[in-house]
Amino acid sequence: MTTSKKGEQLASELKSLKKEEEQLKSEIEIIKERIDTYRGIEGDKSKDIIKEEINKYEILAGYTNVKGEGIDVSIQTLSNSLETDASSSIVYNYDLLLSLINKLNSAQANAISINGQRIVADSYLHLKEDNLYINGTVIKPPYVIKAIGNPDTLASALQIKYGIVWEIEKYYNAKVTIEKSKDIEINGHNKKIESNHSNANE
Numbered sequence: 001m002t003t004s005k006k007g008e009q010l011a012s013e014l015k016s017l018k019k020e021e022e023q024l025k026s027e028i029e030i031i032k033e034r035i036d037t038y039r040g041i042e043g044d045k046s047k048d049i050i051k052e053e054i055n056k057y058e059i060l061a062g063y064t065n066v067k068g069e070g071i072d073v074s075i076q077t078l079s080n081s082l083e084t085d086a087s088s089s090i091v092y093n094y095d096l097l098l099s100l101i102n103k104l105n106s107a108q109a110n111a112i113s114i115n116g117q118r119i120v121a122d123s124y125l126h127l128k129e130d131n132l133y134i135n136g137t138v139i140k141p142p143y144v145i146k147a148i149g150n151p152d153t154l155a156s157a158l159q160i161k162y163g164i165v166w167e168i169e170k171y172y173n174a175k176v177t178i179e180k181s182k183d184i185e186i187n188g189h190n191k192k193i194e195s196n197h198s199n200a201n202e
Helices: 003-039 044-061 080-084 095-106 151-159 164-171
Strands: 066-077 111-114 124-128 131-134 137-139 143-148 174-186
Touching: 003 095, 066 151, 095 111, 095 143, 095 151, 095 164, 111 174, 143 174, 151 164, 151 174, 164 174
Parallel strands: none
Antiparallel strands: 066 143, 066 174, 111 143, 124 131, 131 137
């Protein structure tokens, strides 16, 4: 990939992150307003509302099993030779997976996993001895990314012209399959993350 092309991609990702930051700030203001509202509610009704909010944020934090509609993304390398070709292997260019996760987050995914590993705030990807790790667990091709949210919105975020799927298929000799589903299951994260290398939510 040319330097200018990479620069355009990074600029686009920065724009997406700024948009996400604004959305988070807006959500914080909404939460503050809800807290003020809860203070004025008494009895069981208040408890039920708070319990519902807690459940919502446990899901977003990644520590609760989630089921719902969404998409199933599979990234399959087309040649075994890629395993030794660092310049065109996704293993050695795992920023592609980070970019894909960012696209899904920007498309309002409620939960994401890669090869069964839940993406949480402290998730990280790193390469060690030719193996790719996420949350301290080795993941190998094919890479299966599951995301819960609006299937059409999530799929469109990845299939945009000259987007991340196009880039993976054009430059990294891989086939990307995206399937919409009404029954996606993603397990909660249940391990303590002790490091913070390449953050999957950055």
